[in-house]
Structures are given as C-alpha cells and as structure tokens.
Amino acid sequence: MQPMEDEPQVQKRSPQYDVVIFGASGFTGKYVVQEALKFLNTPSSPLKSLALAGRNPTKLRETLKWAAHPQNPPPHIPILTADTTDPQSLRRLCTQTKLILNCVGPFRLYGEPVVAACAETGCDYLDICGEPEFMERMEAKYHEKAVETGSLVVSACGFDSVPAELGFMFNSRQWVAPAVPNRVEAYLSLESEKRIVGNLGTYESAVLGVANADKLLELRRSRPRRARPVIPGPPPPKGPTIEHQKNIGLHAVKLPSADSIVVRRTLATLTENPDGLPGLNESAEQIERRKAFWSTVKPAHFGVKIGTKSLLGIYRIIAVGIFIGILGKVAFGRWLLLKFPSFFSLGWFEKKGPTEDEVRSASFKMWFVGHGFGDINLISQGNSKPDMEIVTRVMGPEIGYLTTPIILLQCALIVLNQRDNLPKGGVYPPGIVFGPTDLQERLQQNGISFDVVSKNAISA
Numbered sequence: 528m529q530p531m532e533d534e535p536q537v538q539k540r541s542p543q544y545d546v547v548i549f550g551a552s553g554f555t556g557k558y559v560v561q562e563a564l565k566f567l568n569t570p571s572s573p574l575k576s577l578a579l580a581g582r583n584p585t586k587l588r589e590t591l592k593w594a595a596h597p598q599n600p601p602p603h604i605p606i607l608t609a610d611t612t613d614p615q616s617l618r619r620l621c622t623q624t625k626l627i628l629n630c631v632g633p634f635r636l637y638g639e640p641v642v643a644a645c646a647e648t649g650c651d652y653l654d655i656c657g658e659p660e661f662m663e664r665m666e667a668k669y670h671e672k673a674v675e676t677g678s679l680v681v682s683a684c685g686f687d688s689v690p691a692e693l694g695f696m697f698n699s700r701q702w703v704a705p706a707v708p709n710r711v712e713a714y715l716s717l718e719s720e721k722r723i724v725g726n727l728g729t730y731e732s733a734v735l736g737v738a739n740a741d742k743l744l745e746l747r748r749s750r751p752r753r754a755r756p757v758i759p760g761p762p763p764p765k766g767p768t769i770e771h772q773k774n775i776g777l778h779a780v781k782l783p784s785a786d787s788i789v790v791r792r793t794l795a796t797l798t799e800n801p802d803g804l805p806g807l808n809e810s811a812e813q814i815e816r817r818k819a820f821w822s823t824v825k826p827a828h829f830g831v832k833i834g835t836k837s838l839l840g841i842y843r844i845i846a847v848g849i850f851i852g853i854l855g856k857v858a859f860g861r862w863l864l865l866k867f868p869s870f871f872s873l874g875w876f877e878k879k880g881p882t883e884d885e886v887r888s889a890s891f892k893m894w895f896v897g898h899g900f901g902d903i904n905l906i907s908q909g910n911s912k913p914d915m916e917i918v919t920r921v922m923g924p925e926i927g928y929l930t931t932p933i934i935l936l937q938c939a940l941i942v943l944n945q946r947d948n949l950p951k952g953g954v955y956p957p958g959i960v961f962g963p964t965d966l967q968e969r970l971q972q973n974g975i976s977f978d979v980v981s982k983n984a985i986s987a
C-alpha cells in the first residue's frame with residue numbers, strides 16, 4: 528500500500544551502531560563517553576559499536592580524546608552531526624542506531640524532538656533527565672506511538688532517579704510478610720573532601736523547573752487519574768520543616784527533586800500491571816522471575832529529603848531554595864540566577880562545572896528509613912502507629928558525573944543484551960522497566976552499593 532501523501536515518511540531502520548551518545552560534548556556527556564569506552568568491545572559486553580553525536584564535530588572529537596586519555600581514542604568511533612532544531616538529522620540518527628543515550632539538556636528545551644524521532648522510528652531511547660514535567664509530557668504525547676513502533680523510551684536513567692527507584696524497592700523488599708511498610712523516607716547526603724559543585728546544565732534545568740511548575744499541574748489535570756496503590760495504615764504525618772534524624776546523624780529538609788514523582792509513577796504503573804510489564808519475547812522462566820520479583824515489592828508513601836551534619840548546612844540549602852523559588856518565577860529573576868549561578872547557589876553550581884579532582888573526591892549516601900507494621904493484621908485491629916523500622920542505604924561516587932554515567936551505561940547494556948525481557952515499546956519510568964532485571968547487581972559491581980543497615984521494633 529502506498530503511504531498517503533501527507534503521511535510522514537518513516538525511514539527504514541538498519542542500525543549500524545549499538546549506541547549513539549547524543550550531546551556527548553556536554554559536561555555530563557563527556558563523562559558518559561568515558562564510561563562507555565570501558566565497555567566498548569570488551570569480552571562479553573554487548574556494546575560492540577558506538578558513535579558520538581552532537582552539533583559540533585570539533586568539540587565531539589576533543590571529547591573523545593579527553594574520554595580516552597591517557598590512551599589514544601579507539602579507532603572507528605564515528606562522529607555524527609545532529610541538532611535538535613533539525614528533525615531530519617534526528618530521524619537519521621534514529622535509523623543508524625539501536626539505542627540513543629540522550630545527554631542534551633535542559634530537556635524541557637531540547638528533549639522533545641529527540642523523543643519524537645525515537646517514538647516515530649522505533650529507536651530505543653534512554654536519558655538522564657531530572658525534570659518531572661518533561662517526563663510526564665513525553666509519556667502523555669508519545670507513549671501510544673512508542674508502543675506501536677516498539678520504541679522503549681526511559682527517562683531519568685541517572686542519579687535522578689535510579690538510586691531512589693531501586694533504593695525504594697530494595698527497602699520495600701526487606702519487609703517480609705506479615706510485615707508491611709507504610710512509608711519510606713530517603714535522606715540524601717552529599718560528601719566531599721573538596722567542594723561539592725554541579726555544572727550549569729543541572730542548575731538551569733532546576734531554574735526552568737521552578738518557572739514552569741504550574742505546567743506540570745496543568746498537564747496532570749488534563750489527564751485521566753492514575754491508579755493509586757493501596758498502602759496499609761494511615762497517611763504519614765506532615766512532620767517539621769527541618770527534621771533531625773538522630774539515627775543517621777543528619778538535619779534534613781524536603782528536596783523538591785524528581786525522585787518521589789518518578790517512584791510514584793512506577794508504583795502507579797505497577798498498580799495497573801501487578802505483574803510488571805510483559806517483555807517483548809520472554810521465556811516462561813523469565814515471566815515467572817518477573818512476577819516473583821514484583822510480588823515482593825510493596826507500595827509505601829515515599830519522600831526525599833536532603834540532609835547535612837550541621838544545621839548551618841541546612842540553612843544554606845534553604846537559602847538557595849528561596850533564591851531559586853522566588854527569582855525563578857519571573858524572567859528578570861531567572862536572568863539573574865543564570866547570569867550569576869555561583870552567587871545565587873552559594874557556590875554549589877558553576878558555569879565551568881567541577882574540576883576533575885572535585886568530581887573524583889565527591890560521593891553520596893542515600894538512607895532509606897522505612898516505617899511500617901510488623902504484622903499487617905494488627906492494622907485492622909486498630910494499631911495505626913508503625914511499630915517497625917527498616918533502614919537501608921545506597922552509596923556511590925559523585926552523583927552527576929560519575930554515578931549518572933555508571934547508571935546510564937548499565938541501563939544501556941541491559942537494553943542491548945536483555946531486550947527480549949523488556950517491554951516492546953512505550954514511555955516509562957526506569958523502576959518499572961529495570962526493576963526486575965539485574966540492574967542492582969550491575970550497579971553494585973560498578974561501585975554503587977545497596978545494604979541493610981538495621982531492622983528494629985519501635986515503640987508504637
């Protein structure tokens with residue numbers, strides 16, 4: 528049958544490359560290239576061919592040199608030119624590769640044409656986005672198309688939000704029946720022997736997030752309500768603005784990151800699909816494994832806080848939050864924030880980003896404090912106060928430029944060698960796609976640890 532005249536011509540895919548890193552010359556992109564080279568053509572790695580893409584070939588060649596240092600860049604890594612303002616260049620990329628790793632951000636500004644090209648052509652897509660409105664908008668606009676073409680689109684495959692997703696599941700799976708969790712609060716602590724610094728790209732994404740906060744609410748109002756998981760016990764109390772978590776020695780305040788939203792999306796998808804998402808071509812054994820995995824994940828209320836050892840550190844975080852929260856709402860304020868990032872973030876974000884030394888000396892700990900009931904049956908007998916606590920922890924290297932590339936690459940390797948076990952296509956959060964795979968083990972082998980800290984009865 529001839530295509531209708533006004534139907535877009537979808538180019539046929541004949542992927543030459545396993546992976547294209549798009550935005551490879553960006554601050555995060557170059558660390559992603561460095562991580563990818565560790566797995567390129569090594570024994571048993573499914574990553575046999577890699578290409579770098581972006582709008583500036585000279586910068587991309589320099590990136591490759593930097594990432595390969597002190598070795599020479601491996602031969603046969605093509606440099607491809609593509610720009611988000613040129614949809615044809617993006618469709619061409621999609622026909623050339625099995626999988627795009629998108630590091631071009633802020634995603635609110637540049638992400639949609641890339642997702643659109645992947646959804647249209649059936650190319651798989653992972654990114655390191657931490658912007659909830661972008662993720663939900665992509666799901667609303669491209670999920671159906673992606674299901675149809677077999678394009679697996681997964682955002683937030685970086686520090687945002689895989690440690691939160693897997694860390695939540697890890698905690699929730701420690702509650703063995705008849706015990707059930709009621710809430711899990713994550714406490715993030717960033718540590719460094721030098722300075723903790725982020726690059727402008729992340730700061731800009733956060734500032735734009737504040738400016739467009741009402742767009743996310745508008746989007747949600749325009750869509751059908753998602754299923755809500757049934758969580759045993761009452762909703763958690765609000766608690767103080769600044770909390771002192773004595774157990775882990777941190778003062779903490781709410782962190783308005785993407786994490787809790789992404790975890791909630793995974794729990795909503797799980798509520799709608801209690802056995803998880805069927806894979807493209809799963810074996811009977813794999814189907815059983817997937818179902819068994821999801822039967823051990825229990826829903827709970829989830830929130831994320833950022834913590835510091837000193838109260839002064841918390842006041843500093845609150846001050847930066849107030850600057851971004853107030854100035855981010857008006858155009859002149861945003862101009863000021865982006866013109867003087869170091870001043871308004873009190874030194875946490877810089878135009879040039881952190882030095883390599885600063886990146887190597889930083890690390891994170893994310894504590895998951897779960898509260899719940901030792902026996903679910905007691906809830907119906909009027910026991911409404913949690914009587915059990917399970918504390919777990921995820922730890923790893925610097926969040927933006929070491930942990931994020933490690934996570935993105937391991938997700939990519941899973942897409943390459945376990946594609947049959949993953950959904951045929953669609954736009955999803957990372958937890959529901961990678962939860963039942965070996966992602967956690969892979970992260971552990973690459974320096975991101977998961978451990979159980981304590982299990983205690985607490986006085987109800």
Ligand SMILES: NC(=O)c1ccc[n+]([C@@H]2O[C@H](COP(=O)([O-])OP(=O)(O)OC[C@H]3O[C@@H](n4cnc5c(N)ncnc54)[C@H](OP(=O)(O)O)[C@@H]3O)[C@@H](O)[C@H]2O)c1
Nearest residue numbers: 552553554555610611631632633655685686687726728729
């Ligand atoms: N999930 C996480 O935890 C995490 C961690 C780190 C970063 N991120 C996110 O990653 C994104 C990038 O951050 P970054 O600090 O790496 O920013 P960056 O250094 O500014 O890099 C942005 C990249 O996008 C490219 N780009 C911009 N406009 C483009 C266009 N029209 N067409 C093609 N490429 C274009 C730039 O190309 P040129 O090189 O040619 O300028 C550059 O490679 C941000 O959204 C940030 O929030 C997330």
